[in-house]
Amino acid sequence: MRGMPRRIFKGEMNMFRLRMMVTMLLAVLFSAGVSANEPLAGASGMATLDQQTQSLKQAVLELNRELFVLEEELLYPANTQVSVFVSMDVGEYFALDSIQLTLDGKDISNYLYTPREVKALHRGGVHQIYVGNLKVGEHELVAVFTGEGPHQRDYRRGATLNFDKAIGAKYVELRISDRAQQLQPEFVVKEWE
Template identity: 55%
Template sequence: MRAPLPYRHLLRLLAASLGLCVSLAGASPPASAEPAAAAPAAAASLDERVQTLKNDLIQLNRDLLVLEEELLFPASTQVAVFVSMDVGKLFELESVQIKLGDKLVASHLYTPAEVQALHRGGVQRLYLGNLRTGTHELVAIFTGGGPHQRDYRRGATVKFDKGADPKYIELRIQDAAGKLQPEFNVKVW
C-alpha cells in the first residue's frame, strides 16, 4: 500500500532535519575572541560540512526511491511495458494506449523530441504495475500518421502468463518495407 504523499515528504523532511541537527550539533560555536583570520577557515569548514550533508541527503533520497519501488512493485507481481522503434520511416507515432484485461492502465501522447529519441534507439517505460499470477491479455493501441499522410490507429494484442518472476513486455514499432506499412510487434521477456 502506498503511503500518502504528505507522509512521504514528511519522512524525507524529518530525515533531512535530523541530519542537519546532527551535523550542527558537532559544530562548536565560534568564539568571539578568535582573530578575524580564523573566520574564513570556520566558514570553509562549515561549507564542507554543508556539502557533505547535501551529498548524504542525495544518497538517502536515492535509497528511499529504490526502497519505495521495491515495496510498491515487488518482483513477484511486477509487470513493465516498454515502447521502442526500429527505423520508423513509415509511421509517425502520436500516442500509445495500454489495456490490461479491459482496464486502461497507461496512455501517452508523444512530443516530436520523444519520437526522435525513440528513433535514435531509446526505449520508454510506459507502464510499471502489479499483476497477480495467471493468464492476462495486453492490448496496445497505436495512433499516428502512416504512409501517404494517412491516419493510422492499429492495435497489437498478446496473451501472457504471469508467474512469480517479473514480466517485461516490449511494444516494438518497425517498418515492413515489403508491404510499405508499419508493423506493431509485442515481445514478452
C-alpha cells in the same frame, strides 16, 4: 587664442579615449565564453563551497537511489510487478502520436507523446509506459498505436499479447519497426526474459 583651450580639451579627450579603450578591451576580452570548463576558482571560499556541493550532491544522489528502491519494493513488489516498455526501430513509416494500453479489458494507460519523446525513441531510448501489479496467471495486453502512417494518413493499429504471469517481475516491450518490403510499419509485442 582659440587653439589653446582646444589643445587642452583634446589632451583630456585623448586620455579619456585611452582609458575607455582599455575599459572596453577588458569588457570584450574578459566577458563570457572564454572558457567552457574553467573551475570555480577566484575565491578560495568558492572552491571549498564547490567541494561541499559535490559531496552534498553525491549524498543526495545516494539517498535518491535508496528512495527509488524503497518506492518500488513498496508499490510494485518483484513478485507481482509488470512493466510495459515502448521502443522504436527506424520508424520511417509511422509517426507516433499516442498509445492506449488495455490489460485484461481495463484501460491502464493512454499516453500522448511529445515530439521530443518521439525523437528520443528514434535515437534508441525506451519508454516505460506502464508499471503496475498483476497476479499470477493468464492475462491479455492490448496496445493501440495511433499516429501518421505512410502517405501522411491517419493510422491506428492494435497489437495483442496473451501472456502467463508467473512469480517474478514481468517485462513486456512494444516495438514499432518498419516492414520495408511492404512499406508499412510493424508493431511487435515482445516478452523480456
